[in-house]
Amino acid sequence: MSSEPIIVSQGVGKAFQLYAHQNDQLKQILFGLWKQFYKEKWVLNDVCFTVSKGERVGLIGRNGAGKTTLLQILCGITRPTRGAFSVKGRIAPILALGSGFDGLLTGRENARIGAAILGLSRRDVDACIEDIAAFADIGPSFEQPMRTYSSGMLARVAFAICAHAKADILIVDEALSVGDEAFQKKCETFIANFAKAGTILMVSHDLDFLRALCDRVIWLDNGVVRLSGEPATVLDAYRAAMAES
Amino acid sequence: MMLTYTVVFSVTVPQLAAGKSVTQYASGIFIGLIVFNLFSELAYRAPMLLHEHVNFVKKSIFPSETIAWTATIRAFTYGGIAFLVFLAFQLVTGGGLHWSLLFTPFLVAPFALLILGVVWFFMALGAFTRDVAHIMASIVPILMFATPVFYSLDQLPPHIAFWLRLNLIGDYIEMFRAITLDGRLPNLFGYALVVVISYAVFWFGYQFFMRYKSVIVDVI
Helix, strand or coil: CCCCEEEEEEEEEEEEEEECCCCHHHHHHHHCCCCCCEEEEEEEEEEEEEEECCCEEEEECCCCCCHHHHHHHHHCCCCCCEEEEEECCCEEEECCCCCCCCCCCEHHHHHHHHHHHCCCCHHHHHHHHHHHHHHHCCHHHHHCEHHHCCHHHHHHHHHHHHHCCCCCEEEEECCHHHCCHHHHHHHHHHHHHHHHHCEEEEECCCHHHHHHHCCEEEEEECCEEEEEECHHHHHHHHHHHHHHC | CHHHHHHHHHHHHHHHCCCCCHHHHHHHHHHHHHHHHHHHHHHHHHHHHHHHCHHHHHHCCCCCCHHHHHHHHHHHHHHHHHHHHHHHHHHHCCCCCCHHHHHHHHHHHHHHHHHHHHHHHHHHHHHHCCHHHHHHHHHHHHHHHCCCCCCCHHHCCHHHHHHHHCCHHHHHHHHHHHHHHHCCCCCHHHHHHHHHHHHHHHHHHHHHHHHHHHHHHHHC
16 A cells, blocks of 8 residues: 555645625625625634555534535635645546436436546546446336435435446445445445545444544544544544543 | 606607618517527526635635536526527518528627626625626616617617617627528627627626625625
Protein backbone atom coordinates (compact mmCIF):
# COMPACT_ATOMS: atom_id res chain seq x y z
CA MET A 1 0.00 0.00 0.00
CA SER A 2 1.49 3.32 -1.01
CA SER A 3 1.22 6.28 1.32
CA GLU A 4 0.55 8.93 -1.26
CA PRO A 5 -1.93 11.37 0.30
CA ILE A 6 -5.15 11.47 -1.69
CA ILE A 7 -7.35 13.53 0.56
CA VAL A 8 -5.82 16.23 2.74
CA SER A 9 -7.89 18.40 5.02
CA GLN A 10 -6.11 21.23 6.75
CA GLY A 11 -8.07 23.06 9.39
CA VAL A 12 -11.33 22.90 7.45
CA GLY A 13 -14.09 24.85 9.14
CA LYS A 14 -17.65 25.47 8.03
CA ALA A 15 -20.12 27.95 9.43
CA PHE A 16 -23.75 27.87 8.43
CA GLN A 17 -25.76 31.02 8.47
CA LEU A 18 -28.81 30.71 10.65
CA TYR A 19 -31.66 32.99 9.76
CA ALA A 20 -34.58 33.88 11.97
CA HIS A 21 -36.86 34.42 8.95
CA GLN A 22 -36.74 32.91 5.50
CA ASN A 23 -36.60 36.24 3.75
CA ASP A 24 -33.67 37.40 5.82
CA GLN A 25 -31.56 35.44 3.37
CA LEU A 26 -32.63 37.79 0.62
CA LYS A 27 -32.11 40.83 2.83
CA GLN A 28 -28.62 39.59 3.59
CA ILE A 29 -27.81 39.56 -0.10
CA LEU A 30 -29.25 42.99 -0.74
CA PHE A 31 -28.14 44.78 2.39
CA GLY A 32 -25.43 42.45 3.68
CA LEU A 33 -22.82 45.15 3.41
CA TRP A 34 -24.51 47.23 6.07
CA LYS A 35 -26.04 44.77 8.44
CA GLN A 36 -25.73 41.11 9.30
CA PHE A 37 -29.02 39.22 9.33
CA TYR A 38 -27.80 35.83 10.46
CA LYS A 39 -26.11 34.08 13.32
CA GLU A 40 -23.18 31.83 12.57
CA LYS A 41 -23.20 28.22 13.56
CA TRP A 42 -19.90 26.39 13.23
CA VAL A 43 -20.60 22.77 12.36
CA LEU A 44 -16.98 22.04 11.48
CA ASN A 45 -14.04 23.52 13.27
CA ASP A 46 -10.46 22.99 12.35
CA VAL A 47 -10.74 19.48 10.92
CA CYS A 48 -7.34 18.06 10.02
CA PHE A 49 -6.70 14.63 8.57
CA THR A 50 -5.06 12.87 5.66
CA VAL A 51 -6.24 9.87 3.71
CA SER A 52 -3.68 7.93 1.74
CA LYS A 53 -4.15 6.09 -1.49
CA GLY A 54 -5.79 2.72 -1.05
CA GLU A 55 -7.01 3.41 2.46
CA ARG A 56 -10.47 2.52 3.64
CA VAL A 57 -11.45 5.15 6.14
CA GLY A 58 -14.59 5.14 8.25
CA LEU A 59 -16.12 8.30 9.63
CA ILE A 60 -18.22 8.15 12.78
CA GLY A 61 -19.85 10.65 15.06
CA ARG A 62 -23.21 11.41 16.59
CA ASN A 63 -25.99 13.00 14.54
CA GLY A 64 -25.15 16.58 13.71
CA ALA A 65 -21.44 16.12 14.26
CA GLY A 66 -20.74 17.43 10.76
CA LYS A 67 -20.05 14.17 8.95
CA THR A 68 -22.23 14.88 5.93
CA THR A 69 -21.05 18.47 5.73
CA LEU A 70 -17.46 17.28 5.71
CA LEU A 71 -18.20 14.87 2.88
CA GLN A 72 -20.00 17.63 0.95
CA ILE A 73 -16.95 19.85 1.30
CA LEU A 74 -14.60 17.12 0.12
CA CYS A 75 -16.83 16.52 -2.90
CA GLY A 76 -16.65 20.21 -3.73
CA ILE A 77 -20.41 20.66 -3.33
CA THR A 78 -20.10 23.31 -0.67
CA ARG A 79 -17.14 25.47 0.20
CA PRO A 80 -15.41 25.50 3.57
CA THR A 81 -15.65 28.81 5.42
CA ARG A 82 -12.00 28.53 6.30
CA GLY A 83 -9.14 26.13 5.98
CA ALA A 84 -8.00 24.27 2.91
CA PHE A 85 -8.42 20.81 1.46
CA SER A 86 -7.19 18.96 -1.56
CA VAL A 87 -8.56 15.88 -3.25
CA LYS A 88 -6.68 14.06 -5.99
CA GLY A 89 -8.67 11.96 -8.40
CA ARG A 90 -12.27 11.57 -9.41
CA ILE A 91 -14.90 11.16 -6.75
CA ALA A 92 -18.05 9.06 -6.87
CA PRO A 93 -20.30 10.24 -4.07
CA ILE A 94 -23.28 8.40 -2.62
CA LEU A 95 -24.46 11.14 -0.32
CA ALA A 96 -28.11 10.27 -0.27
CA LEU A 97 -30.30 7.49 -1.51
CA GLY A 98 -31.52 8.02 -4.99
CA SER A 99 -30.21 11.55 -5.26
CA GLY A 100 -31.06 12.89 -8.64
CA PHE A 101 -33.27 9.98 -9.55
CA ASP A 102 -36.39 10.84 -11.46
CA GLY A 103 -39.33 8.77 -10.25
CA LEU A 104 -40.95 8.74 -13.67
CA LEU A 105 -37.98 7.28 -15.50
CA THR A 106 -37.04 3.62 -15.36
CA GLY A 107 -34.12 2.25 -13.39
CA ARG A 108 -32.17 1.85 -16.62
CA GLU A 109 -32.73 5.45 -17.70
CA ASN A 110 -31.88 6.75 -14.26
CA ALA A 111 -28.74 4.64 -14.22
CA ARG A 112 -27.69 6.21 -17.52
CA ILE A 113 -28.32 9.73 -16.22
CA GLY A 114 -26.65 8.99 -12.91
CA ALA A 115 -23.57 7.59 -14.61
CA ALA A 116 -23.43 10.62 -16.88
CA ILE A 117 -23.56 12.93 -13.87
CA LEU A 118 -20.61 11.05 -12.43
CA GLY A 119 -18.71 11.96 -15.55
CA LEU A 120 -18.98 8.90 -17.79
CA SER A 121 -19.22 9.45 -21.50
CA ARG A 122 -22.08 7.99 -23.49
CA ARG A 123 -19.83 5.23 -24.77
CA ASP A 124 -18.68 4.30 -21.26
CA VAL A 125 -22.28 4.21 -20.11
CA ASP A 126 -23.28 1.96 -22.99
CA ALA A 127 -20.40 -0.33 -22.12
CA CYS A 128 -21.22 -0.72 -18.45
CA ILE A 129 -25.02 -0.41 -18.28
CA GLU A 130 -25.46 -4.19 -18.32
CA ASP A 131 -22.90 -4.55 -15.54
CA ILE A 132 -24.82 -1.97 -13.53
CA ALA A 133 -28.02 -3.91 -14.08
CA ALA A 134 -26.31 -7.13 -13.05
CA PHE A 135 -24.78 -5.56 -9.97
CA ALA A 136 -28.05 -3.99 -8.84
CA ASP A 137 -29.67 -7.37 -9.47
CA ILE A 138 -33.27 -6.24 -9.15
CA GLY A 139 -34.54 -8.24 -12.09
CA PRO A 140 -37.27 -6.90 -14.37
CA SER A 141 -37.89 -3.98 -12.00
CA PHE A 142 -34.90 -2.34 -13.65
CA GLU A 143 -37.21 -1.48 -16.55
CA GLN A 144 -39.95 -0.08 -14.30
CA PRO A 145 -40.38 3.58 -13.26
CA MET A 146 -38.37 4.34 -10.18
CA ARG A 147 -41.30 5.60 -8.16
CA THR A 148 -42.31 1.97 -7.77
CA TYR A 149 -39.00 1.08 -6.10
CA SER A 150 -38.48 0.30 -2.45
CA SER A 151 -35.70 2.14 -0.64
CA GLY A 152 -33.56 -0.99 -0.73
CA MET A 153 -33.93 -1.22 -4.51
CA LEU A 154 -33.03 2.46 -4.85
CA ALA A 155 -29.92 1.87 -2.79
CA ARG A 156 -28.96 -1.07 -4.98
CA VAL A 157 -29.20 0.97 -8.17
CA ALA A 158 -27.47 3.99 -6.63
CA PHE A 159 -24.59 1.89 -5.38
CA ALA A 160 -24.34 -0.06 -8.60
CA ILE A 161 -23.91 3.18 -10.56
CA CYS A 162 -21.17 4.47 -8.30
CA ALA A 163 -19.46 1.11 -8.32
CA HIS A 164 -19.09 1.36 -12.09
CA ALA A 165 -18.16 5.00 -12.28
CA LYS A 166 -14.43 4.22 -12.58
CA ALA A 167 -13.76 6.71 -9.82
CA ASP A 168 -10.59 6.96 -7.79
CA ILE A 169 -12.36 7.83 -4.58
CA LEU A 170 -15.64 6.47 -3.29
CA ILE A 171 -17.50 8.56 -0.75
CA VAL A 172 -20.43 6.81 0.88
CA ASP A 173 -22.82 8.38 3.36
CA GLU A 174 -24.89 5.80 5.25
CA ALA A 175 -26.36 4.62 2.00
CA LEU A 176 -25.82 0.91 2.40
CA SER A 177 -27.71 0.25 5.60
CA VAL A 178 -31.06 -0.28 3.87
CA GLY A 179 -29.89 -3.09 1.58
CA ASP A 180 -30.59 -6.68 2.54
CA GLU A 181 -27.99 -9.16 3.72
CA ALA A 182 -27.14 -10.44 0.27
CA PHE A 183 -26.63 -6.96 -1.12
CA GLN A 184 -24.58 -5.84 1.86
CA LYS A 185 -22.31 -8.84 1.32
CA LYS A 186 -21.93 -7.82 -2.29
CA CYS A 187 -21.05 -4.27 -1.29
CA GLU A 188 -18.52 -5.46 1.25
CA THR A 189 -16.82 -7.57 -1.36
CA PHE A 190 -16.87 -4.67 -3.76
CA ILE A 191 -15.43 -2.25 -1.22
CA ALA A 192 -12.67 -4.69 -0.32
CA ASN A 193 -11.78 -5.04 -4.00
CA PHE A 194 -12.14 -1.35 -4.71
CA ALA A 195 -9.57 -0.46 -2.07
CA LYS A 196 -6.91 -2.28 -4.05
CA ALA A 197 -6.98 0.49 -6.61
CA GLY A 198 -8.94 3.30 -5.04
CA THR A 199 -9.66 5.09 -1.82
CA ILE A 200 -12.81 4.91 0.23
CA LEU A 201 -14.27 7.28 2.76
CA MET A 202 -17.52 6.14 4.34
CA VAL A 203 -19.89 7.25 7.02
CA SER A 204 -21.80 4.62 8.89
CA HIS A 205 -23.52 3.98 12.16
CA ASP A 206 -22.99 0.28 11.75
CA LEU A 207 -19.86 -0.08 13.86
CA ASP A 208 -19.32 -3.77 13.12
CA PHE A 209 -19.45 -3.00 9.42
CA LEU A 210 -16.71 -0.40 9.85
CA ARG A 211 -14.68 -2.68 12.09
CA ALA A 212 -14.69 -5.34 9.40
CA LEU A 213 -13.95 -3.12 6.44
CA CYS A 214 -11.88 -0.13 7.48
CA ASP A 215 -8.17 0.35 7.90
CA ARG A 216 -8.73 3.44 9.97
CA VAL A 217 -11.63 5.21 11.66
CA ILE A 218 -12.00 8.92 12.28
CA TRP A 219 -14.31 10.06 15.05
CA LEU A 220 -15.84 13.44 14.47
CA ASP A 221 -17.29 15.16 17.52
CA ASN A 222 -18.72 18.69 17.61
CA GLY A 223 -16.93 19.63 14.44
CA VAL A 224 -13.46 18.46 15.41
CA VAL A 225 -11.59 15.19 15.01
CA ARG A 226 -11.77 13.66 18.46
CA LEU A 227 -9.90 10.48 17.72
CA SER A 228 -8.36 8.84 14.70
CA GLY A 229 -6.62 5.51 14.39
CA GLU A 230 -7.09 1.77 14.48
CA PRO A 231 -10.75 0.79 14.05
CA ALA A 232 -10.80 -1.28 17.25
CA THR A 233 -9.43 1.52 19.45
CA VAL A 234 -11.56 4.31 18.04
CA LEU A 235 -14.77 2.27 17.87
CA ASP A 236 -14.41 1.08 21.46
CA ALA A 237 -13.81 4.62 22.68
CA TYR A 238 -16.78 5.82 20.63
CA ARG A 239 -19.01 3.09 21.95
CA ALA A 240 -17.99 3.92 25.51
CA ALA A 241 -18.75 7.61 24.96
CA MET A 242 -22.15 6.77 23.44
CA ALA A 243 -23.02 4.58 26.41
CA GLU A 244 -22.22 7.40 28.83
CA SER A 245 -24.40 10.05 27.25
CA MET B 1 -53.40 45.94 -13.55
CA MET B 2 -56.27 48.39 -14.08
CA LEU B 3 -53.89 50.77 -15.73
CA THR B 4 -52.65 48.22 -18.24
CA TYR B 5 -56.17 47.10 -19.06
CA THR B 6 -57.21 50.70 -19.57
CA VAL B 7 -54.39 51.50 -21.93
CA VAL B 8 -54.58 48.28 -23.85
CA PHE B 9 -58.30 48.12 -24.41
CA SER B 10 -59.02 51.81 -24.87
CA VAL B 11 -56.14 52.72 -27.13
CA THR B 12 -55.19 49.63 -29.05
CA VAL B 13 -58.11 47.31 -29.46
CA PRO B 14 -60.34 49.72 -31.40
CA GLN B 15 -57.56 50.13 -33.93
CA LEU B 16 -57.10 46.44 -34.40
CA ALA B 17 -60.03 45.87 -36.63
CA ALA B 18 -58.91 48.51 -39.06
CA GLY B 19 -57.19 47.32 -42.19
CA LYS B 20 -56.15 43.80 -41.33
CA SER B 21 -57.55 40.49 -42.40
CA VAL B 22 -58.52 37.95 -39.79
CA THR B 23 -55.68 35.57 -40.66
CA GLN B 24 -53.11 38.35 -40.59
CA TYR B 25 -54.34 39.41 -37.21
CA ALA B 26 -54.36 35.83 -35.94
CA SER B 27 -50.84 35.22 -37.22
CA GLY B 28 -49.63 38.36 -35.51
CA ILE B 29 -51.09 37.26 -32.20
CA PHE B 30 -49.75 33.76 -32.67
CA ILE B 31 -46.18 34.99 -33.15
CA GLY B 32 -46.60 37.23 -30.14
CA LEU B 33 -47.87 34.36 -28.04
CA ILE B 34 -45.08 31.98 -29.07
CA VAL B 35 -42.44 34.44 -27.97
CA PHE B 36 -44.23 35.56 -24.85
CA ASN B 37 -45.23 32.07 -23.70
CA LEU B 38 -41.65 31.00 -24.01
CA PHE B 39 -40.66 33.82 -21.73
CA SER B 40 -43.51 33.40 -19.27
CA GLU B 41 -43.05 29.64 -18.88
CA LEU B 42 -39.48 30.18 -17.83
CA ALA B 43 -40.31 33.21 -15.71
CA TYR B 44 -42.75 31.06 -13.74
CA ARG B 45 -40.42 28.09 -13.51
CA ALA B 46 -37.05 29.75 -12.93
CA PRO B 47 -37.49 30.62 -9.23
CA MET B 48 -38.45 27.01 -8.46
CA LEU B 49 -35.85 25.30 -10.65
CA LEU B 50 -33.24 24.80 -7.96
CA HIS B 51 -35.85 23.63 -5.48
CA GLU B 52 -37.00 21.01 -7.97
CA HIS B 53 -33.45 19.76 -8.40
CA VAL B 54 -32.35 20.05 -4.81
CA ASN B 55 -30.83 16.58 -4.89
CA PHE B 56 -28.60 17.47 -7.81
CA VAL B 57 -27.48 20.60 -6.05
CA LYS B 58 -26.85 19.20 -2.60
CA LYS B 59 -26.18 15.53 -3.06
CA SER B 60 -24.14 15.13 -6.17
CA ILE B 61 -21.26 16.83 -7.89
CA PHE B 62 -23.22 18.67 -10.50
CA PRO B 63 -22.79 22.02 -12.25
CA SER B 64 -26.10 23.56 -11.25
CA GLU B 65 -25.89 26.34 -13.84
CA THR B 66 -26.69 23.75 -16.51
CA ILE B 67 -30.19 23.43 -15.06
CA ALA B 68 -30.90 26.80 -16.67
CA TRP B 69 -29.67 25.46 -19.99
CA THR B 70 -31.92 22.43 -19.94
CA ALA B 71 -34.97 24.46 -18.92
CA THR B 72 -34.27 26.98 -21.67
CA ILE B 73 -33.68 24.34 -24.32
CA ARG B 74 -36.93 22.67 -23.29
CA ALA B 75 -38.86 25.91 -23.63
CA PHE B 76 -37.27 26.67 -27.00
CA THR B 77 -38.17 23.22 -28.24
CA TYR B 78 -41.81 23.90 -27.44
CA GLY B 79 -41.48 27.31 -29.05
CA GLY B 80 -39.93 25.69 -32.12
CA ILE B 81 -42.83 23.26 -32.45
CA ALA B 82 -45.30 26.12 -32.21
CA PHE B 83 -43.30 27.97 -34.84
CA LEU B 84 -43.58 25.01 -37.22
CA VAL B 85 -47.33 25.05 -36.68
CA PHE B 86 -47.28 28.73 -37.54
CA LEU B 87 -45.35 28.10 -40.75
CA ALA B 88 -47.83 25.38 -41.74
CA PHE B 89 -50.68 27.80 -41.00
CA GLN B 90 -49.04 30.42 -43.21
CA LEU B 91 -48.76 27.98 -46.10
CA VAL B 92 -52.32 26.72 -45.76
CA THR B 93 -53.90 30.16 -45.52
CA GLY B 94 -51.85 31.39 -48.46
CA GLY B 95 -49.85 33.84 -46.39
CA GLY B 96 -46.72 32.46 -47.99
CA LEU B 97 -43.24 32.26 -46.59
CA HIS B 98 -40.89 35.20 -46.93
CA TRP B 99 -37.18 34.98 -47.69
CA SER B 100 -36.61 37.01 -44.52
CA LEU B 101 -37.40 33.85 -42.55
CA LEU B 102 -33.74 33.00 -43.10
CA PHE B 103 -33.01 35.67 -40.52
CA THR B 104 -34.79 33.64 -37.80
CA PRO B 105 -31.64 32.08 -36.26
CA PHE B 106 -30.16 35.55 -35.82
CA LEU B 107 -33.17 36.50 -33.73
CA VAL B 108 -33.44 33.24 -31.83
CA ALA B 109 -29.80 33.30 -30.72
CA PRO B 110 -29.81 36.64 -28.87
CA PHE B 111 -33.31 35.87 -27.57
CA ALA B 112 -31.99 32.64 -26.05
CA LEU B 113 -29.17 34.57 -24.41
CA LEU B 114 -31.63 37.04 -22.95
CA ILE B 115 -33.83 34.26 -21.63
CA LEU B 116 -30.87 32.38 -20.16
CA GLY B 117 -29.70 35.46 -18.33
CA VAL B 118 -33.18 36.00 -16.91
CA VAL B 119 -33.45 32.34 -15.87
CA TRP B 120 -30.10 32.38 -14.09
CA PHE B 121 -31.02 35.56 -12.26
CA PHE B 122 -34.40 34.33 -11.03
CA MET B 123 -33.08 30.86 -10.35
CA ALA B 124 -30.56 32.29 -7.91
CA LEU B 125 -33.08 34.72 -6.44
CA GLY B 126 -35.69 31.99 -6.06
CA ALA B 127 -33.24 29.85 -4.11
CA PHE B 128 -33.10 32.46 -1.39
CA THR B 129 -36.77 33.14 -1.10
CA ARG B 130 -39.63 31.17 -2.53
CA ASP B 131 -41.74 34.33 -2.57
CA VAL B 132 -40.15 35.23 -5.89
CA ALA B 133 -42.31 32.55 -7.51
CA HIS B 134 -45.46 34.21 -6.15
CA ILE B 135 -44.29 37.64 -7.25
CA MET B 136 -43.70 36.32 -10.75
CA ALA B 137 -47.25 34.97 -10.78
CA SER B 138 -48.56 38.52 -10.45
CA ILE B 139 -45.96 40.28 -12.57
CA VAL B 140 -46.11 38.09 -15.68
CA PRO B 141 -49.82 38.76 -16.51
CA ILE B 142 -49.22 42.51 -16.26
CA LEU B 143 -46.14 42.15 -18.43
CA MET B 144 -48.25 40.30 -20.96
CA PHE B 145 -50.36 43.36 -21.57
CA ALA B 146 -47.35 45.63 -21.44
CA THR B 147 -45.93 43.54 -24.26
CA PRO B 148 -47.24 43.93 -27.80
CA VAL B 149 -48.74 40.46 -27.92
CA PHE B 150 -52.29 41.40 -28.92
CA TYR B 151 -51.39 44.61 -30.67
CA SER B 152 -48.36 46.06 -32.37
CA LEU B 153 -46.22 48.92 -31.21
CA ASP B 154 -46.91 51.25 -34.12
CA GLN B 155 -50.61 51.27 -33.30
CA LEU B 156 -49.77 53.02 -30.05
CA PRO B 157 -49.38 56.74 -29.54
CA PRO B 158 -45.63 57.53 -29.52
CA HIS B 159 -45.49 58.55 -25.88
CA ILE B 160 -46.76 55.12 -24.77
CA ALA B 161 -44.85 53.16 -27.40
CA PHE B 162 -41.61 54.67 -26.17
CA TRP B 163 -42.01 53.11 -22.75
CA LEU B 164 -43.04 49.75 -24.13
CA ARG B 165 -39.93 49.71 -26.30
CA LEU B 166 -37.99 49.29 -23.07
CA ASN B 167 -39.56 45.86 -22.80
CA LEU B 168 -37.15 43.65 -24.72
CA ILE B 169 -39.67 40.84 -25.16
CA GLY B 170 -41.82 43.29 -27.07
CA ASP B 171 -38.93 44.24 -29.32
CA TYR B 172 -38.34 40.61 -30.10
CA ILE B 173 -42.00 40.06 -30.92
CA GLU B 174 -41.98 43.04 -33.27
CA MET B 175 -38.82 41.77 -34.99
CA PHE B 176 -40.18 38.25 -35.31
CA ARG B 177 -43.33 39.68 -36.88
CA ALA B 178 -41.24 41.72 -39.26
CA ILE B 179 -39.37 38.73 -40.62
CA THR B 180 -42.25 36.25 -40.61
CA LEU B 181 -45.28 38.33 -41.59
CA ASP B 182 -44.06 41.48 -43.31
CA GLY B 183 -41.15 39.88 -45.13
CA ARG B 184 -38.65 42.57 -44.15
CA LEU B 185 -35.59 42.64 -41.99
CA PRO B 186 -35.79 44.48 -38.69
CA ASN B 187 -34.29 47.92 -38.31
CA LEU B 188 -30.61 47.06 -38.02
CA PHE B 189 -29.77 49.72 -35.49
CA GLY B 190 -32.60 48.58 -33.24
CA TYR B 191 -31.54 44.97 -33.77
CA ALA B 192 -27.94 45.69 -32.79
CA LEU B 193 -29.09 47.50 -29.69
CA VAL B 194 -31.33 44.61 -28.66
CA VAL B 195 -28.51 42.10 -29.22
CA VAL B 196 -26.14 44.12 -27.07
CA ILE B 197 -28.66 44.47 -24.26
CA SER B 198 -29.54 40.76 -24.47
CA TYR B 199 -25.91 39.83 -24.20
CA ALA B 200 -25.53 42.16 -21.22
CA VAL B 201 -28.50 40.47 -19.49
CA PHE B 202 -27.00 37.06 -20.28
CA TRP B 203 -23.65 38.07 -18.87
CA PHE B 204 -25.11 39.71 -15.78
CA GLY B 205 -27.39 36.76 -15.06
CA TYR B 206 -24.49 34.34 -15.36
CA GLN B 207 -22.23 36.39 -13.11
CA PHE B 208 -25.03 36.79 -10.57
CA PHE B 209 -25.69 33.06 -10.48
CA MET B 210 -22.04 32.04 -10.32
CA ARG B 211 -21.37 34.57 -7.59
CA TYR B 212 -24.03 33.13 -5.32
CA LYS B 213 -23.72 29.53 -6.44
CA SER B 214 -21.68 28.43 -3.44
CA VAL B 215 -24.00 30.23 -1.03
CA ILE B 216 -27.09 28.68 -2.62
CA VAL B 217 -26.00 25.16 -1.68
CA ASP B 218 -26.18 26.13 1.97
CA VAL B 219 -29.46 28.04 1.94
CA ILE B 220 -31.66 25.92 -0.31
